[in-house]
Amino acid sequence: MERRTITPRPDWQRTVEEQGLVYPLTRHPDGSLRPYWDESAHYVFPLDEIEALEETVGELHRMCLEAAGHIVTAGRLPDLGITDPRVAAAVTEAWYRRDELPSVYGRFDLRYDGTGPAKLLEYNADTPTSLVEAASPQWFWMEDRFPGADQWNSLHERLVGAWTRQAALLPPGPLYFAHSSEDEAGEDLMTVAYLKETAEQAGLDTDWISMEEIGWDALSGRFVDNRLRFIRSVFKLYPWEWLTTDRFAGHVLDTLDNGGGTGSTLWIEPAWKMLLSNKALLAVLWELYPGHPHLLPARLDGPGDLADGPGWVAKPLLGREGAGITVHEPGSDPAPRDEPCCYQALAPLPEFDGNRVVLGAWTVEDEPAGLGIRESSGLVTDEYARFLPHVIL
Structure with missing residues (x-):
């Protein structure tokens, strides 16, 4: 793994x-606008490192599913x-x-510097963003700047394939x-727009709506769109903890289609994804797999x-984009x-040319699917982070 500077296009x-x-x-606190998409540098990986990272992500995903099952069966939702x-x-x-x-x-989100095992920092499988830049612009950047090279990026075809395979699980309409x-900022809008495009390429009938436009028809007891049509299925970039408290x-709970032909509205991602987007998962993983090379010690009781x-680092159970994280x-x-909070052992993000780096490794369905890299100035990757493309050489 190496950071190299390059002249932007x-x-x-x-x-x-x-x-x-x-x-x-990105507009910073001093009012200045600075690049979020930063192609003044890029990261280079040898193929064997990418293959090892893919194996790590597959293993971590399987472990997370095991931990989710344990949380449910052991009655640990509280x-x-x-x-x-x-x-x-x-x-x-x-x-x-x-x-x-x-x-x-x-x-x-992984801590990795190219020299030791990648360490899990967190997993967001409910409302993750930075998808658009990982799937599309960085691929086209590679084709422009390094034709004939490769990239860990099968996001687009895997997303289209996922919608194709899961179309049979969707209700009519x-x-x-x-x-x-x-x-x-437009990030959520474009993430949803991109996912809508992949669903359309899979042959699905799609439509737009904002969360604020979703209506409730008291007569039928159904959610409706702004033309009073029933909403039978919806992909929402809106966290479940908001959906179940607003x-x-x-x-939502009265009409929830949770499989088995019950309920009138199917929400994607499904409710069980709350298990994978909560920082408490990190502590449960450490309990189940103590000493695992891809985990950091974590606990919930202080x-x-x-x-x-x-x-150590204190992470709010439901924080996003570094909000509320404190480093001790x-x-x-x-x-x-x-x-x-979840309390996790401190593993400082590696520094490349004065920049703190975190790897965002994507999964689609149950498979590793791609990589996006963000840089920050401090130890916490926050809303002022920058996205840099990568290439496999």
């Missing part, structure tokens, strides 16, 4: 915007903050019926694609003995946070 911003990346710049009996029942039923429910994609209209949560090690050096105050 002329008119790179217009190029990536035309390829779906309509958020190529460890994830899932204490509402109706939500717990929905998650449990979805887990046992998961073969009947469409499930599309997820993203592992269009599959709606929804995101929140409160997304100002003002329509009762209707930092404990982690405070005696190289440092050795010897710092071991007092637990007030909010529920």
Whole structure:
């Protein structure tokens, strides 16, 4: 693994915007606009490293499914903050019926520097973003700059294949694609637009709607679109913890199609994906696989003995884009946070040319599917991170 600088393509911003990346710049706290898509450098991997990373991602995904099953069968949903009996029942039923429910994609965040085993930082298999840039613009960048080279990137064909295989699990009518209209940057919108495109290429009938436009028809007891048509299936880029706590949560649970022909609305990703997008999963994994080379020590009851090690990180169970994460050096105050957190051993992100790097490794269905790389200035990968393309040489 190596970071190399390179001259950006002329008119790179217009190029990536035309390829779906309509958020190529990020506004920073000082008001400046700086590249989010950063092709002034790129990462180079030998093939054997990529093959090893693919094996790691496949193994981690299998371990996560084992941990999810343990959480359900051992009655540990409260460890994830899932204490509402109706939500717990929905998650449990979805887990046992998961073969009947469409499930599309997820993203592992890994610590890796090319010299030792990759370490799992977290897994988001409910609402992961940075998909568009990983699947499309970085592939076209490679074709422009390194024709004949390769890239760990089978995202597009795997997504089309996933929709094709799972079409039989969908009810009649269009599959709606929804995101929140409160997304100002356009990332959620374009992620949903790209997934909608892959579904259409698989031959599915699709339609648009925002989460805020979804209506409730009290007469029929059904969710409807803005033309009062029943919504039988919807892919939502909207976290389950919001879906089950906002003002329509009762209707969601009352009408939930969880397989087996019950309910009137099928939501994708399914409710069991809450098990894979909660930081408590990291602690459960460490309990089930202590000392595993691809895991970091983690626990839920406070930092404990982690405070005696190289440092520790406190992660809110449902935080995203680094929100709420705090990094604690050795010897710092071991007092637990007030909010529920997962406490994980500190493994500082590797530094390349002064940049902190995290690998985003994608899964589609149950298979490794591609790689996206983000850089940040600090130890926490936050909303000011930059996306850099990669190539296999």
